[in-house]
Amino acid sequence: MDEAGYPMVDPFQKTTVDHAFACGDNTTMFRLIANAVAAGNKAGAVANMELVHHR
Ligand SMILES: Cc1cc2nc3c(=O)[nH]c(=O)nc-3n(C[C@H](O)[C@H](O)[C@H](O)COP(=O)(O)OP(=O)(O)OC[C@H]3O[C@@H](n4cnc5c(N)ncnc54)[C@H](O)[C@@H]3O)c2cc1C
Numbered sequence: 001m002d003e004a005g006y007p008m009v010d011p012f013q014k015t016t017v018d019h020a021f022a023c024g025d026n027t028t029m030f031r032l033i034a035n036a037v038a039a040g041n042k043a044g045a046v047a048n049m050e051l052v053h054h055r
Contacts, residue, residue, distance in 0.1 A: 004029060013043035021047055 002008050006029075007015050007022045015022050023039035025031045 012046045013039055014046065019047075019050060 006027050009015055009022050009027050013021045013023045013027075021043040023043045024036035027039065028035060
């Protein structure tokens with residue numbers, strides 16, 4: 001968690017826990033639909049990539 005209490009994520013929405021992602025209002029004080037959609041898309045794409053490479 002950062003000092004504001006949000007889970008820390010990298011530019012790919014990955015948390016410090018392996019294979020765990022966070023996005024949207026959960027991760028930022030800038031609570032906007034556009035931000036949530038963008039972060040959710042990123043998290044989904046990277047999660048998909050991880051699944052493909054772990055087969
Ligand atoms: C009154 C209001 C007006 C707003 N107006 C605007 C606006 O005009 N423009 C704008 O850009 N943004 C606006 N926002 C902000 C915008 O709604 C949010 O930034 C956006 O919805 C965040 O999306 P999210 O997917 O992160 O979270 P959410 O949309 O909150 O989705 C989280 C989902 O997770 C579900 N959930 C929670 N806990 C669990 C659990 N344990 N298990 C399973 N599901 C769970 C919830 O039921 C919810 O459906 C407004 C917000 C509010 C409250």
